[in-house]
Amino acid sequence: MSSPISLYTAEQVKQGEVAAAKAKSIPMYELMTRAGQAVFDVMMHQYTECQKVLIVCGGGNNGGDGYVIGKLALEAGLQVTLWQVVKETKFKGDALTAYQNYCAAGGDTNEPDLSLELDYDCIVDALFGTGLSGPVRPDGVGLINRLNRVNAPIVAVDLPSGLSSNSGHVLGACLKADHTVSFIGLKQGLFTGQARDYTGVIHFNGLGVEDIFDQQNTPSALLLNNLSDCEPFVPRLKTSHKGTHGKAVIIGGNRGMGGAALLSAQACLRSGSGLTALLTHPENTLASLVVCPEVMASSWEEGLVNEQRLEHWCDCIAIGPGLGTDSSALKMFHSVTQQPVPKVYDADALNxxxxxxxxxxxxxxxxxxxxxxxxxxxxxxxxxxERFLAVKRLQQKYGGVVVLKGAGTLIYDGQQTYVCNAGNPGMATAGMGDVLTGVILGLLAQGESLTNSAVKGVMVHSLAADIDVEKNGERGLCASDLLPHIRHLVNGK
Incomplete structure (x- = not known):
């Protein structure tokens, strides 16, 4: 089992880098030069033919990193154009030192000229960094939009300018980087929300202080890349039987929406549930049995939907996929709320x-x-x-574990936040959420905790989609395409 990657807020990194540098007796300007070197190395490794570079510098330490990069580029014989967004009279501290050293090396600065024809091999984004808290101002929006139209790769310093380092939200406009080089501690906003559209490939460099920084700071979230980052699956006894692996009930599939609940039931089975019952609208029962005879499909008008029968038969319940919100749905919703077993709420159950x-x-x-x-x-x-705040507010209001879906799905159990770094745009199609519900329910049925079921369920679901897309492409991915991959993943294949 590997360990998940620690993520931090911008405030943690800002305060923690000072403490870590002090603990190692490293001057802050030395950290700036290391950061500049790290970005320059990535740029030259990725773009070996780079001869002409445009560096866009703001006025804070992110801009200071840009001046360090400019000096390194000059020393390497590159043609350097440096756009200076803030007057040097406003520079202070390490950023001022970096500016002075760049000028002493023969570097020139210019104000941005958006009317020019821009012909560069690479652009370095050293505009805002983590210091941006509010919306990008109109002049900044114009600059960002112009740079995004240039036919040249962009390498971002720490994070793309215009992206919130804490939430992954675009603050009005954002540079679309091809590579982002992040320092000391990975910022949580790089991995959720809109971030994936802007970060490109993310590189990390601890600048030689990451060990002390990690010791002194508690992660704000944990990043999950693979199932090996999660707790192992509950082992199976050689003497087990179908009841050992849990009895799961799925309630959903109102008139015209039977497929949603059936997808959940199939995913529950493929995740390892011993018995899976589907309680659905009467018109869906025959079709469900034809499609998947292993599912114990019955009408919710005749089935287990009363408190005593549910409680004595099942180990866990999912409600919501295709449920609807009519009087029948509401009756079943209230029945499920009384059950003392683990539950998964999705779709109309949430409404x-x-x-x-x-x-x-x-x-x-x-x-x-x-x-x-x-x-x-x-x-x-x-x-x-504010995705990280939202998932915590949901958990505080409703209890249990919350899975906030979307690019960079978040899971919060009241103590720890997890971020899923798997998944792809092909998953934006009908039925994907229903399959996720089934996977989570199947893991609950087998005795996994709420947190482990949510975390591993999200990862299995996303990785299954990635496996299929790797072979067949994003377009045309269907929710049912995940089912065979789910089985492989829960078996460690």
Whole structure:
């Protein structure tokens, strides 16, 4: 088992780098020169034919890194154009020293001229860094948009300018980097929300202080790249039987939406559940049995949907995929809330929960941003602009474990935040959330904890999509395509 990667807030890195440098008796300007060298090395390694470089510098330490890069580029014989966004009279500290050293090496500076025809082999983004807290000003928006139109790769210093280092939200406009070089501690905002559209390939350099920094700081979140970053699956006894591996119930599939609940049931089986029952609208039962006879499909009008029968038969319940919000759905919703077993709420169960608010420590919620907004009575933009805050607010309000879906899915259990670094745009298609619900439920049925079921369920789901897309491409990916890969993944294949 490997370890997940630690993520930090911008504030943690800003304060922690000073303490770490002090502990190692390293001057802060030395850290700046190391940062500049790290970016320069990545640029020259990735673009070996680079001869003409445009460096765009702001006025803070991110700009100071840019001046260090400019000096290194001059010394390497490159043609350097440096756009200076802030007057040198406003420079101070290490940024001022870096500017002076760049000028002493023969470097020139210019104000940005957006009317010029820009012909460069590479652009270095040293504009804002982690210091940007509010929206990019109009002049900055114009500069960013112009640079994004240049036919040249962009290497970002620490993070792309215009991206929130804490939330992954674009603050009005953002440079689209091909490579981002991050220092000392990886910023949590690089891995969720809109970040994937802007970061390109992320490189990390600890500048020689990462060991002390990690010792002195508690991660704000943990980044998961593979199943090896998670707890191992619960081992199976050679003498086990189907009941040993859990009895799961899925409630959903109202009129015209039977496929959603059936996908969940199939995913639950493929994740390893011993018995999976599907309680669905009467019109869906025959089709469900034809498609997947292993699923114990029955009408929710005749099945297990009463509190006594549910409690005595099942080990865990999922409700919501294709459920609807009519009177039948509401009746089943209230029945499930009374059950003392682990539960997964998805789709319409979340919409009903928004109107019938209650806490439950034995429940996993799996909202997408729209459902999260309804649960918190706010806008989708508020959710997306503060994803880490949103997932914590959801857990505090509703209890249990919350899975906030989207690029860089977040999982929060009241103590630890996890970030899924797997998945791809092909997953933006109908039924994907239903499959995730089934995977999580299948793991719950086998005795996994709520946290492990949510974390491993998200990873299995995303990695299954990545495996299929690697072979067949993103376009045309269907939710059911994940099912065979899910089985392989839960078996360590």
């Amino acid at each position: 009903l929960l928004a109107s019938h608010v209650h806490k439950d420590a034995q429940r996993i919620l799996t909202p997408h941003p729209g459902e999260a907004a309804r649960l918190l009575n706010c806008s989708v933009s508020e959710i997306e602009s």
